[in-house]
Amino acid sequence: MILEYENKKPSIHNKTFVAKSADLIGDVTLKENSSIWFNCVLRADKNSIFVGKCSNIQDGSVVHISKEHSTIIGNYVTIGHNVTVHACKIADNVLVGMGSIILDGVEIEENVLIGAGSVVTPGKKIPSGSLVLGSPARVVRKLTDEEIYNIKQSAYNYKEYVIKYSKKY
Numbered sequence: 001m002i003l004e005y006e007n008k009k010p011s012i013h014n015k016t017f018v019a020k021s022a023d024l025i026g027d028v029t030l031k032e033n034s035s036i037w038f039n040c041v042l043r044a045d046k047n048s049i050f051v052g053k054c055s056n057i058q059d060g061s062v063v064h065i066s067k068e069h070s071t072i073i074g075n076y077v078t079i080g081h082n083v084t085v086h087a088c089k090i091a092d093n094v095l096v097g098m099g100s101i102i103l104d105g106v107e108i109e110e111n112v113l114i115g116a117g118s119v120v121t122p123g124k125k126i127p128s129g130s131l132v133l134g135s136p137a138r139v140v141r142k143l144t145d146e147e148i149y150n151i152k153q154s155a156y157n158y159k160e161y162v163i164k165y166s167k168k169y
Contacts, residue, residue, distance in 0.1 A: 001022075001023045001024070001025075002018075002024050003023065003024070003025045003026070004026070005025050005026035005027075005044075005045050006026070006045070008026045008027040008044070009026075010024040010025070010026070010027075010028040010029070010030070010042075010044075011028070011029045011030070012024070012028075012030045013030055013031050013032045013033075013034070015032045015033055015162070015166075016030045016031075016032070016033065016034050016035060016036075016162065017035040017036070017037075017161070017162040017165045017166050018030070018035070018036045019036060019037050019038040019039075019040070019165075021038045021039050022036045022037065022038065022039065022040040022041070022042075023040070023041045023042070023043070024036065024042045025041075025042065025043045025044060025045060026043065026044035026045045026048075026049075027044040027047070027048040027049065028042050028044045028048070028049045028051075029048070029049070029050045029051065030051045031050075031051060031052050031053040031055075031075075032053045032054070033053055033054045033159045033162050034051045034052065034053060034054065034055045034056065034057075034162075035055075035056045035057070035158055035159075035161060035162045035165075036051075036056075036057050037056070037057065037058045037059045037061075038059045038060075039059055039060045040057050040058075040059065040060065040061050040062070040063070041061075041062045041063070041064075042057070042062075042063045042064075043062075043063070043064050043065075044064075044065055044070075044071075045065070046065060046066065046067050047065035047066065047067065047068075047069065047070045047071075047087070048065065048070045048071075049063055049064075049065060049070065049071045049072075049073075050070065050071070050072045050073065051063075051073045051077075052073060052074045052075035052076075052077065052092065053075045053076075054075055054076050054155050054156070054158075054159050055073055055074070055075060055076060055077040055078070055079070055155060056077075056078055056079065056155065056158035056161075057073075057079040057083075057085075058078070058079060058080050058081045058083070058098075059081045059082070060081055060082040061079050061080075061081065061082060061083040061084070061085070062083075062084050062085070062086075063079075063085045063086075064084075064085075064086050064087065065086075065087050066086070066087035066104055068087065068104070068105075069087035069088065069104055069105055070087070071085055071086070071087055071088060071089075072088075072089045072090065073085070073090045074090055074091045074092035074093070074094065074110070075092045075093070075155075076092055076093045076151070076152050076155035076156075077090055077092070077093070077094045077095070077096075077155065078094075078095045078096065078151070078154040078155055078158065079096050080095070080096055080097050080098035080099070080100065080116065081098045081099070082098060082099050083096050083097075083098065083099065083100050083101070083102070084100075084101045084102065085102045086101075086102065086103055086104055087103075087104040087105065088102050088103065088104065088105065088106035088107065088108070088120075089106070089107045089108065090102070090108045091107075091108060091109050091110040091112075091128075092110045092111075093110050093111050093112075093148065093151050093152050093155075094108055094110065094111070094112045094113075094114070094151065095112075095113050095114065095151045095154055096114045097113070097114055097115045097116030097117065097118065098116045098117070099116055099117045100114050100115075100116065100117060100118045100119070100120070100137075101118075101119045101120070102114070102120045103119070103120060103121055103122045104122045104123070105122050105123040105124075106120050106121075106122065106123065106124050106125075106126070107124075107125050107126070108120070108126040109125075109126060109127055109128035109129075109130075110128050111128050111129045111143060111148045111151065112126050112127075112128065112129070112130050112131075112132060112143075113130075113131050113132065113143060113147060113151060114126075114132045114137065115131070115132060115133040115134075115137075117135065118132055118133055118134055118135060118137040119134075119135040119136055119137055120132065120136075120137045121136045121137070124137070126139065127139065129142050129143050129148070130142065130143065131143055131147070
């Protein structure tokens with residue numbers, strides 16, 4: 001469902017895929033080749049949500065904001081299944097593993113992998129090139145060049161799904 005809230009309606013680039021079971025509410029912006037998968041909710045009722053080009057938010061994930069913070073998701077970002085992203089900034093080329101929780105005021109720099117099930121606590125700053133694991137999440141090491149490359153490949157894989165699913169639905 002695409003829903004206007006307080007005179008703000010989602011802005012969706014014509015080269016995106018939004019599953020019919022996904023809900024986009026209020027001041028949401030989706031850029032080219034981004035994708036919002038089945039049973040996702042992006043609710044921007046008091047602030048804005050921005051999803052950059054070639055980024056994907058996978059099945060069952062929730063993206064929300066707070067009065068104090070918008071949610072900004074950069075380019076070539078993969079948000080895995082059943083992730084909660086709340087009032088934070090995620091830079092380009094980041095992968096957030098399945099079931100993770102990213103809380104208010106978090107800033108994740110580029111080229112970061114957040115491992116599945118991690119909880120990134122409020123206000124935490126994650127430096128570029130980090131592997132982050134745990135609850136509470138902590139940086140465990142630097143990523144290799146191959147791991148950084150694979151993060152971007154994940155986003156490119158979903159770009160291909162955008163093309164295929166857009167033709168079917």
